[in-house]
Amino acid sequence: xxxxxxxxxxxxxxxxxxxxxxxxxxxxxxxxxxxxxxxxxxxxxxxxxxxxxxxxxxxxxxxxxxxxxxxxxxxxxxxxxxxxxxxxxxxxxxxxxxxxxxxxxxxxxxxxxxxxxxxxxxxxxxxxxxxxxxxxxxxxxxxxxxxxxxxxxxxxxxxxxxxxxxxxxxxxxxxxxxxxxxxxxxxx
Amino acid sequence: xxxxxxxxxxxxxxxxxxxxxxxxxxxxxxxxxxxxxxxxxxxxxxxxxxxxxxxxxxxxxxxxxxxxxxxxxxxxxxxxxxxxxxxxxxxxxxxxxxxxxxxxxxxxxxxxxxxxxxxxxxxxxxxxxxxxxxxxxxxxxxxxxxxxxxxxxxxxxxxxxxxxxxxxxxxxxxxxxxxxxxxxxxxxxxxxxxxxxxxxxxxxxxxxxxxxxxxxxxxxxxxxxxxxxxxxxxxxxxxxxxxxxxxxxxxxxxxxxxxxxxxxxxxxxxxxxxxxxxxxxxxxxxxxxxxxxxxxxxxxxxxxxxxxxxxxxxxxxxxxxxxxxxxxxxxxxxxxxxxxxxxxxxxxxxxxxxxxxxxxxxxxxxxxxxxxxxxxxxxxxxxxxxxxxxxxxxxxxxxxxxxxxxxxxxxxxxxxxxxxxxxxxxxxxxxxxxxxxxxxxxxxxxxxxxxxxxxxxxxxxxxxxxxxxxxxxxxxxxxxxxxxxxxxxxxxxxxxxxxxxxxxxxxxxxxxxxxxxxxxxxxxxxxxxxx
Numbered sequence: 001x002x003x004x005x006x007x008x009x010x011x012x013x014x015x016x017x018x019x020x021x022x023x024x025x026x027x028x029x030x031x032x033x034x035x036x037x038x039x040x041x042x043x044x045x046x047x048x049x050x051x052x053x054x055x056x057x058x059x060x061x062x063x064x065x066x067x068x069x070x071x072x073x074x075x076x077x078x079x080x081x082x083x084x085x086x087x088x089x090x091x092x093x094x095x096x097x098x099x100x101x102x103x104x105x106x107x108x109x110x111x112x113x114x115x116x117x118x119x120x121x122x123x124x125x126x127x128x129x130x131x132x133x134x135x136x137x138x139x140x141x142x143x144x145x146x147x148x149x150x151x152x153x154x155x156x157x158x159x160x161x162x163x164x165x166x167x168x169x170x171x172x173x174x175x176x177x178x179x180x181x182x183x184x185x186x187x188x
Numbered sequence: 189x190x191x192x193x194x195x196x197x198x199x200x201x202x203x204x205x206x207x208x209x210x211x212x213x214x215x216x217x218x219x220x221x222x223x224x225x226x227x228x229x230x231x232x233x234x235x236x237x238x239x240x241x242x243x244x245x246x247x248x249x250x251x252x253x254x255x256x257x258x259x260x261x262x263x264x265x266x267x268x269x270x271x272x273x274x275x276x277x278x279x280x281x282x283x284x285x286x287x288x289x290x291x292x293x294x295x296x297x298x299x300x301x302x303x304x305x306x307x308x309x310x311x312x313x314x315x316x317x318x319x320x321x322x323x324x325x326x327x328x329x330x331x332x333x334x335x336x337x338x339x340x341x342x343x344x345x346x347x348x349x350x351x352x353x354x355x356x357x358x359x360x361x362x363x364x365x366x367x368x369x370x371x372x373x374x375x376x377x378x379x380x381x382x383x384x385x386x387x388x389x390x391x392x393x394x395x396x397x398x399x400x401x402x403x404x405x406x407x408x409x410x411x412x413x414x415x416x417x418x419x420x421x422x423x424x425x426x427x428x429x430x431x432x433x434x435x436x437x438x439x440x441x442x443x444x445x446x447x448x449x450x451x452x453x454x455x456x457x458x459x460x461x462x463x464x465x466x467x468x469x470x471x472x473x474x475x476x477x478x479x480x481x482x483x484x485x486x487x488x489x490x491x492x493x494x495x496x497x498x499x500x501x502x503x504x505x506x507x508x509x510x511x512x513x514x515x516x517x518x519x520x521x522x523x524x525x526x527x528x529x530x531x532x533x534x535x536x537x538x539x540x541x542x543x544x545x546x547x548x549x550x551x552x553x554x555x556x557x558x559x560x561x562x563x564x565x566x567x568x569x570x571x572x573x574x575x576x577x578x579x580x581x582x583x584x585x586x587x588x589x590x591x592x593x594x595x596x597x598x599x600x601x602x603x604x605x606x607x608x609x610x611x612x613x614x615x616x617x618x619x620x621x622x623x624x625x626x627x628x629x630x631x632x633x634x635x636x637x638x639x640x641x642x643x644x645x646x647x648x649x650x651x652x653x654x655x656x657x658x659x660x661x662x663x664x665x666x667x668x669x670x671x672x673x674x675x676x677x678x679x680x681x682x683x684x685x686x687x688x689x690x691x692x693x694x695x696x697x698x699x700x701x702x703x704x705x706x707x708x709x710x711x712x713x714x715x716x717x718x719x
Contacts, residue, residue, distance in 0.1 A: 064543065064544060065543040065544065065547070066543075066544075066547075066548075067543075067544040067545060067548070068544065068545050068548045069547075069548050069551075087264065090268065090274070091274060091276060093438075094268060094273055094274030094276060094438065095273050095274070095276045096273050096277070096580075096582075096584050097580065097581075097582050097584065098280075098580045098582075098584065098586060099273070099276065099278070099282075102282070135544070138543055138544075142623060147644065147645055147646050148646075150623060150646035150647055151282055151283075151645075151646045153623075154541065154623075154646060155282070157541070157542075157543045158537075158538045158541070160543075161537035161538060161540075161543070161547060162534045162535070162537055162538050164537070165533040165534045165536070165537040165551065166263060166264035166533075166534045170533060170551075171533075173548065173551050173552055174533050174536075174551050174552065174554040174555065175554075175555050176498075176500060176532070176533050176554065176555070178260075178261040178262070179261070179379050179380065179381070179501055182261070182377055182379045182381070182387065182388070183259075183261055186191055186259040186261075186387045186388065187259055
């Protein structure tokens with residue numbers, strides 16, 4: 001096992017990070033959480049849970065996890081990204097406090113330059129990281145023999161994917177639409 | 189066409205429904221019986237006790253959401269508003285995702301309508317091993333019949349949707365047992381939206397059946413109210429301390445509600461009931477609270493079919509197979525029930541567990557994708573004793589659950605069974621929902637691969653929607669939190685009426701087991717309280 005794994009895993013808190021694993025089945029699109037007293041004062045403006053640097057991380061993950069599905073040159077890319085980030089934020093904000101603490105530990109680990117480099121191989125900040133670097137990071141955590149990295153991979157990729165596939169924009173890929181015969185009747 | 193949301197007219201006609209988020213001062217509420225939780229257990233008890241002429245108060249921490257809220261037929265709104273932790277709940281290490289309801293009507297608002305009687309084998313096992321009396325198959329039969337009639341439970345009469353048909357086809361081809369699932373629906377549109385709240389009130393959840401009936405008979409309902417503590421002196425519960433929640437139901441408003449009743453019923457489910465008792469430090473001389481919290485661990489396989497499946501449309505669960513359920517008896521190697529889940533896009537993208545181009549390709553094929561699941565029967569042997577509920581610093585439930593070798597062995601066999609059934613039904617490709625699984629093009633290839641997969645947490649996608657136990661019943665007070673009638677062993681005016689009293693998992697989707705057991709126990713309680 002490479003030494004950088006040992007270095008990261010020597011942080012006891014990191015070993016206990018399993019909660020990333022399968023949480024966040026859902027997204028919190030459109031949640032009104034402005035009154036949420038548990039949201040940290042450090043949350044980014046307009047967000048309940050994610051902080052500025054967390055938004056940078058997810059902004060780097062979005063075009064890689066959704067590669068081939070969303071186009072950065074598209075005129076509405078920024079608006080779409082914001083909607084995905086809002087969904088990720090809502091999903092995290094609705095979690096229990098214990099799970100939220102675990103998510104923050106994960107995000108802190110990916111924010112600190114040394115811990116980020118040791119665990120993901122990415123030295124640059126997330127806005128500077130190339131798509132290839134982000135891709136390699138996902139591959140590394142996906143393929144790792146260390147459970148918490150698999151868990152981290154699952155929660156990060158899932159948050160992004162589910163947050164996108166909750167949006168009507170994603171219907172172009174699956175062809176899914178709310179069942180028209182019923183939708184029209186109950187909404188008429 | 190406007191769908192009557194039932195509650196608007198009911199409240200106008202005088203139903204006592206209070207949204208605790210609107211309370212501006214501390215208050216005290218009184219009733220003959222207070223019921224904490226309005227899911228399968230609480231709803232059933234509320235109707236029976238109200239019918240008996242008792243003054244019933246129902247308390248629910250979730251919000252009142254009715255068909256009027258469900259007409260967007262939107263996956264993310266449903267998760268956010270109708271599920272515990274916005275469907276992000278998981279076991280303490282995050283390895284098993286937990287889908288559990290949280291609104292007036294509890295999980296019955298979002299379940300997929302499968303309604304099975306408790307298997308005879310399970311009831312017999314409880315009597316033999318866990319000191320349970322009065323719930324033999326013969327004794328339970330009239331109660332299941334009563335609730336089947338009440339909730340219009342009948343085997344699904346329409347054709348199975350294409351997703352379920354894959355299971356039928358596979359079983360027929362292989363000569364495996366299969367059966368049509370009984371569903372609690374009336375005037376079902378066969379749309380597939382059971383998991384998001386039925387937009388047409390066809391599903392006979394507690395929300396549209398027993399709770400309105402109890403309200404019509406004078407019961408009161410307070411929602412967005414979380415019971416914080418059970419207050420007691422000696423052998424008697426003296427009251428409940430409850431805290432009002434805000435609109436989001438995630439934050440406390442600071443308003444306190446004290447609740448006084450002659451008898452108290454907990455029906456908050458297998459995680460919330462033990463958490464409430466632990467927060468309250470109620471007597472537990474044999475350290476039983478939170479123990480043996482069983483689940484049905486679920487593993488999934490995905491198949492690409494030549495025909496269109498559209499796994500999101502149509503009655504979500506209509507076919508099941510018990511071929512592997514009791515093969516080795518109740519206490520042999522892990523038994524499991526085969527079913528299919530509905531697969532909407534957001535949850536699908538999570539189940540695939542991939543990213544980038546692979547995820548895109550898999551999502552593009554969603555209309556041709558079948559998913560199959562195995563409900564593994566936890567709690568019947570030494571090596572599968574369920575998990576344990578404790579509380580965190582906030583007093584919220586935390587479920588520690590170890591996946592033992594016994595369960596992993598079951599997971600592997602379940603993968604094999606499902607892949608075999610999917611290929612037998614004509615699948616062109618199959619893969620397990622596992623980080624190391626690749627799409628296999630033949631049964632032989634899938635078999636070889638599944639044999640080699642590492643069976644580890646996080647690599648294997650694990651889910652559960654069925655939480656049972658944690659306050660198990662047993663007439664032996666060293667084993668159970670409550671006796672076989674759901675009465676607390678130490679606190680005489682406290683009962684627990686829901687799936688948290690089951691000594692093991694069931695081997696079937698739990699709702700009808702809860703309805704039947706609670707109908708029996710609540711009827712007995714009503715007679716005692718009226719005497």
